[in-house]
Amino acid sequence: MTVSGVGFRTSFLSTRILDLQSQFDDLQAQLATGKKSDNYAGMGVNRGFAIALRAQISSIDSFADTMTNVTTRINVANAALTRISTIGTTVQGAATSSSTQITSNGQTIAQAQARSSLDEMLNLLNSRSGDRYLFSGRATDTAAVASTDDIMNGVGAQAGLKQLINERKQADVGTGTGRLTQATPTPTSISLTEDAGPFGLKLASVTSSAGSVTVSGPTGSPATESIDLGATNLNNGDTITFAFKLPDGSSENVQLTATTTAPPQTGQFLIGANSTATAANLNAALTTGVSNLANGALVAASAMKASSEFFSGNPVPRVTGPSFATATTQTPGTSANTLSWYTGETGTDSARGTATARIDDGISVQYGARANEQAFTNQLQTIAAMAAMSTVTGDPNANAQITGLYQRVSTKLLPQTGQQSVQDIAADLAGAQVSMKSAGDRQAQTKNTAQTMLQSIEGVTDAEVSAKLLAVQNSLNASYQTTAMLYQTTLLKYL
The missing domain is CATH 1.10.287 (Helix Hairpins)
Structure with missing residues (x-):
């Protein structure tokens, strides 16, 4: 054994x-x-699947971090947009109901409030999230807009809004007639001829309630219109209406009513012994009416036009001068002589596309914005015109100027059909948020499934x-x- x-x-x-x-x-x-093992070698044949699952979870976490950052930026932008919209509503309400009483500085209390509102809106357009300016397009490290003081008063040789409004006012008002030439071709007729340039009052139409009156025009270049009383005298209550187009696109009428009561009131003219005498009285009344319009509502319309060109022009059109009162053309402003209020990135592409984020495989959202978008410039130019225009103490036309300004500001700050609004921008950003919410929900479910499978491979x-x-x-x-x-x-x- x-x-x-x-x-x-x-x-x-x-x-x-x-x-x-x-x-x-x-x-x-x-x-x-x-864990089953501290290395993939100890996980057996499913180690490759585990690696793929971890890569998927890592990708989902990366998307989640991106969406967190983007959501924060959109929330900051939305807060600014909400306040900007409120500012527009507030200024519109002030223009509708505020007093036209002018203080010692040549402005009303509502205009001073408009200056504060403009300052706040500009600060909101310079909103930042972290180190990123939200309304500068792709220039995220650059403030979107210049300061209120620079915009109003300019910097050095660079003209600001107030200077442009003053130059445009001189060009539009001219010698006080709105650049119109008034004449009497015959003893019973009156003619109006507009200036050949882009400034001043432009003729729209002339009408009469009296069948005996002959009207013609406006025709020709520069346009001319005329009215002829003929041999038949007017009757008490007959009206002659002259319609004009103003630089900001608005319209104003000078309506004159024939009367037998002496002295005639504002907007009336005395019926004379015959049509020749009546035509002379009508001519004098028209001179006064045109002067009141040129030195009243036209001043407000001119300020609105200058502000529109300042905030929308690229380059900004400048009145060719001096002398501005006789100017007939405009010259493009340059960086040397005209301040640029918008300092962010410019481009012809969609503002929303200036900031994009990938939130899922094959899915991206756009959430960029530029302060020079139409919704912002429309509100800025209107509020800025209200804040910048001033009158002269004792000017008999000051009330008409302020009234004309208020009317235009009130109208311009209402929602305009076919034009972008602040709410439209907010809706675009809301769409990005909805996309991120949907992607986040999908990814949460996918991550939960992946983690469960990974646990079955790696865990015990x-x-x-x-x-x-x-x-x-x-x-x-x-x-x-x-x-x-x-x-x-x-x-x-x-x-």
């Missing part, structure tokens, strides 16, 4: 013990970490590991006992 030595058996048992000890250590690590359960740990521990104890017994066995004991 062959007797094997214990050395071989104990060597085998020692290897087995080391293997069990390694298993025991691995199971203890699994119990502590909840405490119950499973504990059971294995107990089994290995029992095997290890048994191996230790067996090894100990073998080491104590001698030939004498064996026999």
